[in-house]
Amino acid sequence: MRNFFFILMKELRSYFNSPVAFVVVTIFSVLTGYYFYNIFATFSTISFQAQTNPNLASQYGALNVTELVIRPFFGIISVVMLIMLPMLTMRSFSEEKKAGTMELLLTFPVRDGEAILGKFAGCMGIFAIMLGLSIPSMILVEVFGDPEWGVIITGYFGLFLMGSAFISLGIFMSSLTENQIIAAVLSFAALLLLYMVGYTASLAGGVMERVLEYASFNFHFRNFAKGVVDTSDMIYYLLITMLFLFLSMRSLESKRWRG
Amino acid sequence: MIEVENLTKTYGGARGINDITFSVDKGEILGFLGPNGAGKTTTMRILTCFMPATSGSARVAGYDVFEDSLSVRREIGYLPETVPLYTDMQVPTYLRFVAGLKEVPFREIKKRVEKIMEQVGLTHMAHKFIGELSKGYRQRVGLAQALVNDPQVLILDEPTIGLDPKQIIEIRSLIRGLGGERTIILSSHILPEISMISQRVIIIDEGKVKAIDTPEKLMQQLHATDKIRARIAGPCDSVKQALEKIDGVKNVELIEDTGGITNGYMLEFSDGFDGSHMVARTAVEGKWDLYELTPVKMTLEDIFIRIVTEEEV
Numbered sequence: 001m002r003n004f005f006f007i008l009m010k011e012l013r014s015y016f017n018s019p020v021a022f023v024v025v026t027i028f029s030v031l032t033g034y035y036f037y038n039i040f041a042t043f044s045t046i047s048f049q050a051q052t053n054p055n056l057a058s059q060y061g062a063l064n065v066t067e068l069v070i071r072p073f074f075g076i077i078s079v080v081m082l083i084m085l086p087m088l089t090m091r092s093f094s095e096e097k098k099a100g101t102m103e104l105l106l107t108f109p110v111r112d113g114e115a116i117l118g119k120f121a122g123c124m125g126i127f128a129i130m131l132g133l134s135i136p137s138m139i140l141v142e143v144f145g146d147p148e149w150g151v152i153i154t155g156y157f158g159l160f161l162m163g164s165a166f167i168s169l170g171i172f173m174s175s176l177t178e179n180q181i182i183a184a185v186l187s188f189a190a191l192l193l194l195y196m197v198g199y200t201a202s203l204a205g206g207v208m209e210r211v212l213e214y215a216s217f218n219f220h221f222r223n224f225a226k227g228v229v230d231t232s233d234m235i236y237y238l239l240i241t242m243l244f245l246f247l248s249m250r251s252l253e254s255k256r257w258r259g
Numbered sequence: 260m261i262e263v264e265n266l267t268k269t270y271g272g273a274r275g276i277n278d279i280t281f282s283v284d285k286g287e288i289l290g291f292l293g294p295n296g297a298g299k300t301t302t303m304r305i306l307t308c309f310m311p312a313t314s315g316s317a318r319v320a321g322y323d324v325f326e327d328s329l330s331v332r333r334e335i336g337y338l339p340e341t342v343p344l345y346t347d348m349q350v351p352t353y354l355r356f357v358a359g360l361k362e363v364p365f366r367e368i369k370k371r372v373e374k375i376m377e378q379v380g381l382t383h384m385a386h387k388f389i390g391e392l393s394k395g396y397r398q399r400v401g402l403a404q405a406l407v408n409d410p411q412v413l414i415l416d417e418p419t420i421g422l423d424p425k426q427i428i429e430i431r432s433l434i435r436g437l438g439g440e441r442t443i444i445l446s447s448h449i450l451p452e453i454s455m456i457s458q459r460v461i462i463i464d465e466g467k468v469k470a471i472d473t474p475e476k477l478m479q480q481l482h483a484t485d486k487i488r489a490r491i492a493g494p495c496d497s498v499k500q501a502l503e504k505i506d507g508v509k510n511v512e513l514i515e516d517t518g519g520i521t522n523g524y525m526l527e528f529s530d531g532f533d534g535s536h537m538v539a540r541t542a543v544e545g546k547w548d549l550y551e552l553t554p555v556k557m558t559l560e561d562i563f564i565r566i567v568t569e570e571e572v
Contacts, residue, residue: 004361015345055530100343104404107307108360126539 003110007118011092011184013127021126023133028084035076036137040114043069044144048181052220065145076142077134078221081127081163082191088126090184092119093248097178112252116171116245123167131159151227158202158224161237162217166191170246175251260285260412260442262305268301271570275301277468278315283459285411288438290457291446295388295526298466299446302341303414306444307337320411323551333362336405340416342397346390350381354407361408375403395426402433415435415445419452431456439495451549486555487528489538493547499524503539507532521550 015021047063050056096102107114141147166187173187174180199214201209213219220233265371266273276298283289291299292427305312306319307330317324320334345353354372375383379399384392389400398418404448405413418434419427435456437443452456453460454474462477470477491498495513500513505530515523528534535552542549 002362002365003360006356013347013352014347099346100319100341101345102343103304103309103339103341104337104343106468107309107335107337108357109329110360111329168341195540249558 001228003114003116004121006116007110008121008125008169011122012121014222015122015126020088024084024088025126025130027141029133031080032073032077033137035080036073036134038097039072039076040137040141051176053106063141066148068140069145070147070151070155072223074159074225076164077131077159078195079173079219081159081166082195083188084130085123085163085166086170086173086184088123088181089167089187090174092123092171093175093252094178094180094183106252106255112249116175116248116252120168120171120245122165122170124164127163127167128160129165129257131156145259147172148227151225152225154227154229157229158233158237161234161241162221163223165217165237165240165244168241168248172244172248172251174227175248197222260287260320260443262318262535263302263306265410266302266305267313267394267481268298268310269313273452274466276463279463279466279468280315281468282463283442283444285442286549287459288435288443290453290460291325291390291463292450292453292460293446293463297463299463300416300465302463303337303416303444305442307331307335307414307547309465311523323334327510332493333408334410335412335414336408336410338401338405338413338418338454341422344389344397344400344404347388349386349388351385353400354403357404358407360558361410363408371407371409378405378406380429385557388491388511395422398422398426398430406437406540411441413443413445415443417446417448418446419449427452443529450493456516460540487526487533487535487538487552488523488553488555489542489549490515490521490551491542491549493542493545493548494520495522498522498545501545502526502538505537505541507534525555 020130042064043065044056046056047069050063075176078193093102098103098228138147138152142149169190170183173190175185176186198213198219199215201212201219204212214236223230223233263279263281266279267277278297279287279302287560291302293299301310304310305439307322308324311325316410319331322330322334324331345356348356350366351372354375355368358368358371359365373382375384379402381396381403384396386417389397392400398421402415402418405415406544408433419430423432431452434443435443438456443457445453445456457474459471460477461471489502495516499511499513502524504528508526509529510527512525512527513522514525517523526534526538528569533554538552539549
């Protein structure tokens with residue numbers, strides 16, 4: 001617990017001592033902010049036109065700010081996460097291996113699990129800041145419209161869980177190589193695959209369809225974006241997180257075995 | 260304090276170290292001597308639990324490095340050869356981080372770090388980032404992190420490599436000052452350094468132990484005193500002739516030809532024979548004045564070269 005705390009503090013400090021955290025957090029905010037503006041502006045134009053043109057209104061069904069702004073916004077955030085989180089996790093072990101600091105870290109009286117959890121929590125901290133910076137957009141929606149806060153809260157909860165799965169996968173990839181680029185590419189590829197595998201599900205049909213859907217990151221987020229917290233979705237993200245944290249531990253251990 | 264038995268490490272077929280056995284007592288300073296790639300770093304990495312051995316066993320402070328790695332790691336301070344540090348951290352921040360991981364009680368961390376920084380002469384570097392420090396100061400930070408939890412066992416891999424002469428002297432005296440209470444293993448390929456600091460020397464080459472002993476005994480074993488330097492006042496030719504007549508003398512060389520009456524000679528005796536008294540007697544018999552009579556000690560360097568070039572001890 002103690003070691004976990006010290007490693008967490010060190011991770012956070014080194015994220016902010018280097019420009020990494022600032023760049024990643026800023027780019028994340030700029031991208032999501034830009035898409036938020038697009039969605040929100042489009043929505044307000046449509047609402048405005050619908051006032052004068054009833055046909056248009058019926059075309060869109062109910063003009064619901066939660067469904068037409070908040071939900072797509074969460075979708076956009078999850079896509080930007082897909083791109084930005086590997087940039088955050090790629091350094092976690094690769095950098096230590098390359099710089100040789102791993103040699104000292106592994107000879108300190110620290111359990112592998114404590115080191116991994118410390119690094120995981122460090123990334124989660126930065127990720128929480130990233131998510132937190134998108135909350136003002138939600139407040140903007142509240143000022144001009146009437147969103148359902150229940151959906152917003154479950155949406156953020158879902159994003160947080162999804163992010164933890166992304167981060168643990170990224171940390172695992174980083175534990176495999178001392179090259180940060182390779183770590184980033186591997187985690188991006190794996191995340192993208194798991195993200196998109198649901199799209200091809202309908203082609204497979206039958207049992208495979210269910211399996212592919214269940215395996216996809218995207219599929220499990222749908223309920224969260226609707227305001228529904230389904231235990232099976234929560235378990236999916238938690239399982240992925242734990243699986244890759246466990247694999248990272250194995251990866252560090254194998255380093256000890258093979259030398 | 261440290262017991263190593265039949266330790267072997269292979270890297271995908273290639274031998275890293277081969278059947279190394281030695282032990283170190285509490286409070287002893289042991290020097291590891293060997294050319295590059297001899298297996299010094301490999302041995303140290305096994306002792307510090309960074310990598311496992313292929314076979315054999317090693318115990319540090321009573322704990323097995325493989326079975327009880329965490330307990331071993333609590334007792335050691337390790338300075339790797341490359342001194343890997345987090346360059347984006349400030350010196351005291353880094354040391355507090357290490358002290359935290361090394362289980363220094365929470366309240367003592369600040370005090371410990373201040374004390375250790377004073378001990379290794381880093382106090383005036385407190386505001387600097389490690390990345391800004393010169394090699395010598397980084398080495399000190401490396402030493403400080405190894406010492407910060409006051410470990411029983413210190414393992415230092417080439418602690419003076421890449422330092423300037425003044426820094427080398429400082430680090431050496433620092434290490435010597437640490438001996439006594441702590442058990443220290445240090446490696447080097449700078450030979451006089453090892454003989455100066457350590458009480459016992461292990462010479463390894465190509466992954467094998469070639470010799471273990473005190474620096475002095477190693478020299479004795481190798482008949483280190485088979486050369487004598489003498490300065491004698493007398494006619495050069497007759498002195499030389501007289502010296503050559505001494506029993507056991509293989510060769511006499513005029514090494515200091517002053518052109519005057521007092522000249523220097525180097526006498527080489529056949530193995531193990533100390534002929535100092537004979538030289539003195541010869542001088543007296545010839546009624547020449549004897550100014551100097553010095554057994555030439557073989558340096559550790561000579562011993563090292565001899566052992567490494569396959570001459571059996």
